[in-house]
Amino acid sequence: MAQDHLAEVKKHAPQANQSAVDGIVKHLGIALQSRDASLVSCDDKSERDRVRDSFLKKKLGLTQSDAELDSAVMEVCQKMAGDRGKSRVTFYYLLAEKYKKLDTFA
Numbered sequence: 452m453a454q455d456h457l458a459e460v461k462k463h464a465p466q467a468n469q470s471a472v473d474g475i476v477k478h479l480g481i482a483l484q485s486r487d488a489s490l491v492s493c494d495d496k497s498e499r500d501r502v503r504d505s506f507l508k509k510k511l512g513l514t515q516s517d518a519e520l521d522s523a524v525m526e527v528c529q530k531m532a533g534d535r536g537k538s539r540v541t542f543y544y545l546l547a548e549k550y551k552k553l554d555t556f557a
Contacts, residue, residue: 456540463530463541464548474556475543478510483540491537493528506543511552523549 456476460467482488492498503520507513513520527545531537547553 456538459538460541460544462534463545467544468553468557470557471547471553472540472544472556475540475547478556479539479543489539491528491539491542493525493531493537499524499528502542502546507546507550511547511550511555513550513552 457467457469457472460472476483479489491502499521502524503517507520507523523546526549527542528537530545531542534541544553547555
């Protein structure tokens with residue numbers, strides 16, 4: 452399932468950093484091979500909690516309250532509202548960009 456992740460990210464972040472996108476793709480690894488795992492479901496609270504706990508807290512090391520992090524996740528959900536299938540790479544990129552953590556992946 453070859454995808455142009457950079458082009459997808461640039462729909463929402465026109466100045467997207469190729470190295471950061473590549474780093475996120477590497478971080479997600481085999482999960483991107485499954486269509487279901489490669490997408491974020493904003494309608495699923497357990498999915499949003501997983502993004503908060505596994506990505507924002509564990510990977511990015513953020514220590515803000517759950518409410519603040521949940522708000523950031525919902526902000527990205529709103530930003531990507533026009534996308535029927537929300538690309539996990541793009542979703543994570545936008546969150547990392549919001550918290551100025553793209554260097555974690557670059």
